[in-house]
Amino acid sequence: MTERVERWPGVELSASDLVEGKVTSTRFRPNAKYAWSAGEAMSRFLAELQEGRLVARTCDGCERILFPPRMFCELCFRPTDAWTYVRDTGTIETFSISYLDKDARRIAEPILVGVVSLDGASPRMGLMHYFGGMTKDEIRIGMRVKAVWRPPEERRGSVLDISYFRPLREAER
Amino acid sequence: MRVGIIGVGMTAFRPTTPESSWKELMFEAASRAYADAGVDPREDVGSFITCAEDYYEGFGIFDEFVPDQLGAVLRPTCTVSGDGLQGLATAFMQIQTGLLDVAVVEAHSKASDVVTLEGVLEHGLDPVWTKPLGPHAFVVAGLEADAYVRAAKVPRKALDAVIEKNRGNAILNPIAAYGARLDAGHLKAATPRFEPLRSLDVSAPADGCVVLVVASATAARRLKARPVWVRGIGWASDSPTLETRDWVGATYARLAADRAYRMARIRRPGQEVDLAEVDDRFSYKELQHLEAIRLAKPGEAGPHVARGDFALDGRLPVNASGGSLGCGNVFEATGLHRAAEVALQLRGEAGRRQVDGAKIGVAQSWRFVPTATGAVAVLGVGA
Amino acid sequence: MRKVGVVGAGMTLFRRRLQETPKELCYEAAKMALDQAGLTLADVDMVVSGSAPDAFEGIHMKGEYFLDGCGGYRKPYTRVFTGGGTGVFSTIAGWWHVASGLADVVLVVNEEKMSSCQPHPQSVFAHIWDPILDRPLQPNLVWIFAMEMNRYMTVYGIRKEDIARVAVKNKRNAVGHPCAQLPDPHITIEDVLNSEVMAWPVQRLDISPPSDGAAAVVIASEDAIRKRKIRDRAWISGVGWSIDSTMWTDRDLVFPEYVARAAKMAYKVAKISDPRREIDFAEPYDPFDYKELHHLEGLLLADKGQAPVLTREGVTERDGDLPVCPSGGLMGVGNPIAATLGIKVGELFWQLTGQAGERQIPHDVRTGVAQAWGDLMQYGCVVVMRA
Numbered sequence A: 001m002t003e004r005v006e007r008w009p010g011v012e013l014s015a016s017d018l019v020e021g022k023v024t025s026t027r028f029r030p031n032a033k034y035a036w037s038a039g040e041a042m043s044r045f046l047a048e049l050q051e052g053r054l055v056a057r058t059c060d061g062c063e064r065i066l067f068p069p070r071m072f073c074e075l076c077f078r079p080t081d082a083w084t085y086v087r088d089t090g091t092i093e094t095f096s097i098s099y100l101d102k103d104a105r106r107i108a109e110p111i112l113v114g115v116v117s118l119d120g121a122s123p124r125m126g127l128m129h130y131f132g133g134m135t136k137d138e139i140r141i142g143m144r145v146k147a148v149w150r151p152p153e154e155r156r157g158s159v160l161d162i163s164y165f166r167p168l169r170e171a172e173r
Numbered sequence B: 001m002r003v004g005i006i007g008v009g010m011t012a013f014r015p016t017t018p019e020s021s022w023k024e025l026m027f028e029a030a031s032r033a034y035a036d037a038g039v040d041p042r043e044d045v046g047s048f049i050t051c052a053e054d055y056y057e058g059f060g061i062f063d064e065f066v067p068d069q070l071g072a073v074l075r076p077t078c079t080v081s082g083d084g085l086q087g088l089a090t091a092f093m094q095i096q097t098g099l100l101d102v103a104v105v106e107a108h109s110k111a112s113d114v115v116t117l118e119g120v121l122e123h124g125l126d127p128v129w130t131k132p133l134g135p136h137a138f139v140v141a142g143l144e145a146d147a148y149v150r151a152a153k154v155p156r157k158a159l160d161a162v163i164e165k166n167r168g169n170a171i172l173n174p175i176a177a178y179g180a181r182l183d184a185g186h187l188k189a190a191t192p193r194f195e196p197l198r199s200l201d202v203s204a205p206a207d208g209c210v211v212l213v214v215a216s217a218t219a220a221r222r223l224k225a226r227p228v229w230v231r232g233i234g235w236a237s238d239s240p241t242l243e244t245r246d247w248v249g250a251t252y253a254r255l256a257a258d259r260a261y262r263m264a265r266i267r268r269p270g271q272e273v274d275l276a277e278v279d280d281r282f283s284y285k286e287l288q289h290l291e292a293i294r295l296a297k298p299g300e301a302g303p304h305v306a307r308g309d310f311a312l313d314g315r316l317p318v319n320a321s322g323g324s325l326g327c328g329n330v331f332e333a334t335g336l337h338r339a340a341e342v343a344l345q346l347r348g349e350a351g352r353r354q355v356d357g358a359k360i361g362v363a364q365s366w367r368f369v370p371t372a373t374g375a376v377a378v379l380g381v382g383a
Numbered sequence C: 001m002r003k004v005g006v007v008g009a010g011m012t013l014f015r016r017r018l019q020e021t022p023k024e025l026c027y028e029a030a031k032m033a034l035d036q037a038g039l040t041l042a043d044v045d046m047v048v049s050g051s052a053p054d055a056f057e058g059i060h061m062k063g064e065y066f067l068d069g070c071g072g073y074r075k076p077y078t079r080v081f082t083g084g085g086t087g088v089f090s091t092i093a094g095w096w097h098v099a100s101g102l103a104d105v106v107l108v109v110n111e112e113k114m115s116s117c118q119p120h121p122q123s124v125f126a127h128i129w130d131p132i133l134d135r136p137l138q139p140n141l142v143w144i145f146a147m148e149m150n151r152y153m154t155v156y157g158i159r160k161e162d163i164a165r166v167a168v169k170n171k172r173n174a175v176g177h178p179c180a181q182l183p184d185p186h187i188t189i190e191d192v193l194n195s196e197v198m199a200w201p202v203q204r205l206d207i208s209p210p211s212d213g214a215a216a217v218v219i220a221s222e223d224a225i226r227k228r229k230i231r232d233r234a235w236i237s238g239v240g241w242s243i244d245s246t247m248w249t250d251r252d253l254v255f256p257e258y259v260a261r262a263a264k265m266a267y268k269v270a271k272i273s274d275p276r277r278e279i280d281f282a283e284p285y286d287p288f289d290y291k292e293l294h295h296l297e298g299l300l301l302a303d304k305g306q307a308p309v310l311t312r313e314g315v316t317e318r319d320g321d322l323p324v325c326p327s328g329g330l331m332g333v334g335n336p337i338a339a340t341l342g343i344k345v346g347e348l349f350w351q352l353t354g355q356a357g358e359r360q361i362p363h364d365v366r367t368g369v370a371q372a373w374g375d376l377m378q379y380g381c382v383v384v385m386r387a
Helices: A016-018 A041-048 B021-035 B084-096 B115-120 B138-151 B154-172 B183-188 B217-222 B251-264 B285-290 B301-307 B323-327 B331-347 C022-037 C087-097 C119-127 C139-154 C161-178 C188-192 C223-228 C258-270 C291-298 C307-312 C328-335 C336-343 C346-354
Strands: A053-061 A064-066 A082-086 A088-098 A106-118 A125-131 A144-149 A162-167 B003-010 B047-051 B077-080 B102-110 B192-194 B207-216 B228-237 B275-277 B360-366 B375-379 C002-011 C046-050 C077-080 C105-113 C197-200 C210-220 C236-244 C282-283 C366-372 C378-385
Touching: A041 C139, A041 C291, A064 B003, A064 B154, A064 C336, A082 C346, A088 C139, A088 C366, A106 C139, A162 C105, B003 B021, B003 B084, B003 B217, B003 B331, B021 B102, B021 B207, B021 C307, B047 B084, B047 B331, B077 B084, B077 C077, B077 C236, B084 B102, B084 B138, B084 B228, B084 B331, B084 B360, B084 C077, B084 C087, B102 B360, B138 B192, B138 B285, B138 C328, B154 B183, B154 B285, B154 B301, B154 B323, B154 C346, B207 B217, B207 B331, B228 B251, B228 B301, B251 B285, B251 B360, B251 B375, B275 B331, B285 B301, B331 B375, B331 C236, C002 C223, C002 C336, C002 C346, C022 C105, C022 C210, C022 C336, C046 C087, C077 C087, C087 C105, C087 C236, C087 C336, C087 C366, C087 C378, C105 C336, C119 C139, C139 C161, C139 C197, C139 C291, C161 C188, C161 C210, C161 C291, C161 C307, C161 C328, C210 C223, C210 C336, C210 C346, C223 C336, C236 C258, C236 C346, C258 C291, C258 C366, C282 C346, C291 C307, C291 C328, C328 C336, C336 C346, C346 C366, C346 C378
Parallel strands: B047 B077, B047 B102, B275 B360, C046 C077, C046 C105, C282 C366
Antiparallel strands: A053 A064, A053 A082, A088 A106, A088 A144, A088 C197, A106 A125, A144 A162, B003 B207, B003 B228, B102 B207, B228 B375, B360 B375, C002 C210, C002 C236, C105 C210, C236 C378, C366 C378
């Protein structure tokens, strides 16, 4: 680089330097816990999930059906107008086949995950969720899918009230 | 070029806001500010600035969660890890470049969403020198309060006068969370917390959101707005390390004020300033800050407040809003709230807490424990 | 608009784990930048810092904590934070401090110490997701890149080979960078394609590493540059920034619209009407190899879906018509998030002032563009610099 720089600062350490105490260090575990108010839109969203329904909001300004629902339209900057339901069928917009779990540990059986755009909402209004009932070789962008709901008594008002989205069957089209 | 505040929007400050998410609070404050300024954020605004810290919000990158509710989707937006007055300084600079002429500044507190607020505050302490001692973060305020009240010889009754004044002013402020008529009995019954600080010396947290719309003079004319001019603004940081900072004099506030006054061409602040909104999140801070920003001589803020000089009808009303003691501690929104209050006062829109004939006001902020950072803005109306 | 330039740059090594504390990292980078500019802290009017999640260092308000290492003691000091965008955005913040007339000389210091976070800095990324919509699914950060990469590849029919080619180019370019964490003169496309699948289509060698590091630039007004007779300077001709909706599941990830908006804003300020003709080289943000391509299209330097062609044809090699990531990029030098300032804006400065040593582009370059990206596939910021 610049010939004028003789020394590039930085002393590299290895993982074992820390573990074996070769360098002085301090440790601290923060006490940082949060409980976010879900607010009007998400509270209703979660309550409807518990009932086995997907709810959206309409905006008369841009005439979109917004999912996930929100109390304000981010394009028009005005309050949204009404609640409306969307269907629990949709289209895979994108997906990944993950061999990593949430802590970046390797897993043998991959997780199929991606974004589903829901029928009845405006184009491309999507939800991230798991895919199931299909192999990693079968999953496709554009595949038509349907939600598999947990039994009512197991739902808690969470996106996990849906277990995953499976391929739409011929008879369901 | 001149830059002014043309829109003010605030939600009420409340101990909790369980019915609203932080996004919905921001939408409310922003809607009010835009209506006040007569702007459409989708068309008229060149920059959106939010003031936030991840750990106050509970997210790894809080910047992600701001645009939609401000009307900032696909617009220039940024997060300043600073308090609201630093955000105002950012808007001021951005407009002064000539790149854009209308900017929005937002800050909020959703402290009620933080289950372990004390843990979060503790997490701001130095990891090598302070955290291992395991102190409550407010020990830092207690230490500073001790240093200041000894050096300035501030009697207990002066601190009580600050509390009484600000809690009382807050009753007149429709957005305040903790307005109260306190009497000698209440003050005497306050329990020791971090000596010399007692329970009533510490502002209680509150939720709330403040949004300001800031514009160049040209844009203000185009939008037919009545600006409250930012005549001067300054900010500064003293040492972050407890062991090497000024414990008595709030140096950060003095440096920030020097810059702001110089820009505003104010030579004798004590005489030229009509009202002040200063950080009082701990009662002694009001006095310390007033001295640091030269609205009182060193050691004299205590006697002034005890005499009633800083009351609503006094010579120099301080914290007519009720301050943080009266309105609630809204964390990073504190400084922005103070600027909003000064702006409302200068417009004559401060209702029952109006300071008559106010033309020049000062808003001062501090970034709370354990920092030694703060900002000062001088606002004015008229020529 | 006031003319403003970069007059010095500095950086530390980028490594998975460095011994220096956050304050020390800041100091080293800041001191180097000042020394390079022939200035001292006394010459600095204001300080800006940029740093990404506080959770890495494990200090709430970490910008306050390390401000002394940044030279912010008793000065006006501000930290900005726009996720991964911070690597270039802090330069924009430094720019407005000077262009506003409030300062003549500003020090911009970016720092990241990811290694403090145990057991792995990955854990921090659990907290960037929406708590109701996303977190219950226990997402890994790689998922969202994989989803974006898949969309990009599928819509345009892009082959993995063409994406892997970017990793090879950048890791080979990084051989010329004294601070590089993962330089590799021998890496091949096959190596990338044979590396383990993390979350298809992302494989291990598609990803830049987590790193510790710091970088700094000194920004000055034209007057200050003239008064102090500073010879090595590169002008900041254009700045732009933009953020897209938080609702990333409602957006088509195939094209980074937020980068295009930022680019258009910067090109307008720089009076660039034909970016492909007027821009000589680029440092787009490449946390993953496909992002370089994605961002080249966002920067309007390639048609949609066509950036892979440029790589395939050697256009983006250091000796090509449009060198891209001559520094070695995040893929080769490392990814200490905000500290990538050193290989984006820093690289532009060193190339434009002829100080890039082994990495110097072998033909004359006068106009460069640096870009960073951040948040939930949301944030774009762009800086145009000229010799």
